[in-house]
Amino acid sequence: MAAVSPQSVPEKPFDFRAPPPSPIASGRRSSVTNDDVLTEYLEHSLRVPDLILPDKVFPRQKFIENPPRIDFQALDSKESYDTVSKIVDSITTIGCFQLVNYGIPSELIKSALAAATGIFQVSPEKRAAVTRSPEKPYGFEEVHGEEEIEMSEEFVWCRDENLMLEMEGIWPLGYSKFSEKMKTLLEDIEKLAEKVLGILRENCMRKSMQGDELVEELQENFVSVCLIHKDSHNILADFSSLRYDVIRMLIRGGDYSHALCLHICDGASEFHVYSKKGWVSFCPDKDAILITAGDQIQAVSGGQYKHVIGRPIYNKQKEDCISMAFLYAPPTIITSFTPNLEKGKTISLSQQFIVALLLTLVYHFLVYVYKKF
Template sequence: MAVSPESGRERPVDFRAPPPSPVASGRRSCVTNDDVLTEFLESSLRVPDLVLPDKIFPKQKFIENPSSVHFDSLGAPGSDSASRMLDSIARVGCFQLVNHGIGCEFSNSAMAAAAGIFLVPPEKRAAAMRSPEKPYGFEEVHGGEEDESSELAEEFMWCREKGLESAMKRIWPLGYSHFSDKMAELQSHVEKIAERVMTVLREKCLDESASGNNGLKGEGCAGASIGTVCCILKHSKNVLDDDQWASSLRYDVIRMLIRGADYSHALCLHMCDGASEFHVYSKKGWVSFCPDKHSLIITVGDQFQALSAGRYKHVVGRPIVKSETEDRISMAFLYSPPAHAPASNDVECGGGRNTFSVGQQVMVAIALSLAYHLFVYILNKF
């Protein structure tokens, strides 16, 4: 402690840190081989030139048309329709069904009624817009008329759902009932076709599994919670040049690949008469072909992939319609087979068979015994 000569009192010693050393203004390193060090740092810190592929988007591959199967041949004795369908599914992911019984006049009438949905003004569509809670209604359209990535089609998801019906009757009161009746009748025909196709394919899968050719399993497919869903597309008139068309198509492909698993289904039946091309998207790539006239194109979904133990892969199908004169309508029905009805002697409840407990059996035995003694007493009395 230091003593102040004026006051005679002690005061603490000042331990303030010394001022910082002056910083040299030069940037020269003190290393002797400065040039060598600089060259080493420049070479080691340089970001390597990455050679990326010119095109990361999958290329479109045109193929021959997949197999065409007559509806009447499904399940017929000696028919090879099941084998041809599965072979085409393994190669392309789809097949064509002809002579299916849905007349052109009837299908055109349903599509004309469906076209009225897209006349609903955009400001009214908000009440029936698709969402995670409501997987039906209008699909939100991204991009404007001047945006090269705008979608090629407007989309509406229809099903027999009370929520959709009430919402659409509020915003389209004059036309929705007529449209819904037409769609319900068309869906009934489509489901009968899909049920027959699914039965033939399931039996073929079971036969292949029994023969030991592959690991197919015969479990049934779980039905969708809201039943069959129909995706209605309005294909706009082609007013884009080649570059804009290619850009829009790429955007549409990416969106379809992302949206492909939205609805669990076994089969998807596409009604797209008048389509110039049909595209099939999968993990293998992107293929396209020109569909036969008046044919149903059937693609397989995730439920069929599970049924086949992964041998037949889930794909996404999309019709491409190029029309310079008018808008066109196409439909895709996403079908899930209903749960198998239990046999009459195998009534199930809550996933297990109904049985009587020991206590219930004892009560029944006592009741029968009392009834027997009462009957004997009455018989002897009278």
């Protein structure tokens, strides 16, 4: 039988066709028959959860009783011990108190507030020349849209010749008169702040100089400034706008290092006090000046006095509401707290050892001289 050549055997070609695709189930049901558990899991896992900010990021609002009303004229009386104790306790606990009967004419305050409305009537095109920046810590706060302008506006005023020249260029008719009223008002405000700061210095119990180098650095070339704020709508009715305003304010809270902040906010429906630990609010008294503690006084007191940020809230829809916040930072805040810090100063063991060694050497030298001569 003849052998068959391998080349003569016909070869079966390979089949490269891919298998048919699996049937695709419609909707979100599983391909497994009657697998309700898997289907329910997939439906829930594909949903985007609702994100809620925790209280630690944006704490809830807490209403408290009004801080004590401090009669400024009573601070110089012989029975001022109770008044001083109220100031210290209020600054230590919530970082804020109310000051009444402070001696500043109401006409001066009202005229300054009325004149401040003219600042915000300057057109956005002209404001661009006097916009606040790191190199220029005064002027209009930068805004990013028409909605932000309608919600609130802010202007930073200070006794600066450059600011005077720039503002007179865009508001020539009214700025000079407004600036003169503000200078007079600031002088009276600084007298109040100096008196309160002296009381807090005398009653500073927990003493620590930690953070003084930072305070000195922040305070360098500082001049007292006033933040002039205008609210243009019912902010209480719009919680989202309030939250945005609060977050922006907390971010900007460190722009101006200060010891005390004195708030003029006549007609405010509420006053909010923000700190790292929480957010409290109360209804301020009519014609009262609200005083809050700054970062400098917290540093020089070793944390006894709490740094907070104050913000008046208005519940008016028909008219614009103007408020002022005067930031006070005296050049002598660190040295003024220093004497109290040195009262309890002790001598270390190494210093005592050196003194004892020197006295011993002096004694032996005197004995030697006495025996020699």
